[in-house]
Amino acid sequence: MGFKTSAEIQTRHPLRKNPPQLTDSNWSQTPHLHRMETITHESDPTEMDSSSSSSSLGEIGVEMKNNNNKVEEERPHVLVVDDSLVDRKIMEKLFTNSACKVTTADSGKKALELLGQGEDKHTDINQQGPKINLVVTDYCMPGMTGYDLLKKVKESSDIKEIPVIVVSSENVPTRIKKCLEEGAQEFILKPLKQADVKKLRCHMQFTKPIKGRLCMGRYTMKRTSDNK
DSSP states (O other): OOOOOHHHHHHHSOOOSSOOOOOHHHHTTOHHHHHHHHHHHSOOHHHHHHHHHHHHHHHHHHHHHHHHHHHHHHSOEEEEEOSOHHHHHHHHHHHHHTTOEEEEESSHHHHHHHTTOSSOGGGOHHHHSSOOOEEEEESOOSSSOHHHHHHHHHHOTTTTTSOEEEEESSOOHHHHHHHHHHTOSEEEESSOOHHHHHHHGGGGGSSSOOTTOOOOOSSOOOOGGGGO
């Protein structure tokens, strides 16, 4: 078997220095190029997946936001009233730990304004946000005592159904009895504990307080009206 010379190879397979240019006339004779063009114009699957994923993530985000709003609306809303900043902070922390939304006031007057019973109606939190489910007030406060605030709440046809808990650092039986007879759901001695707050949640599970249903705190007297 002989070897071919380079001249023979060149003769048999001449090199094309200038390949033919594609024109409209010979385009139809190159079907493989048609296929290439078709491929380049096809949609990129990754782009479709990315678009679909973005849409799905957006829907998930909206759903999560709606769920968070629903959870926020379902959280019991507690109004804590105390002239002592330290006691307010302690009670706020305790109720927050029990999955409650908490609003605080440093006086009975401020509490009434927040409940829509003061001169400034624009501060009514029952109109601006989640309705108050429970009022927790200290008994000894300057100006308006917790007992006075309790009476104002129970005398109002708009907010009289809101349960009121009175707290105090002083164990005075006559004072406790007076508050319970006026309509307080419970009288509890300070300092409040997490266990007390958990027991108070039974008052916040109802739109209206159920007669005779009292949570057992560390000091509770049954209302006189419940014994009738």
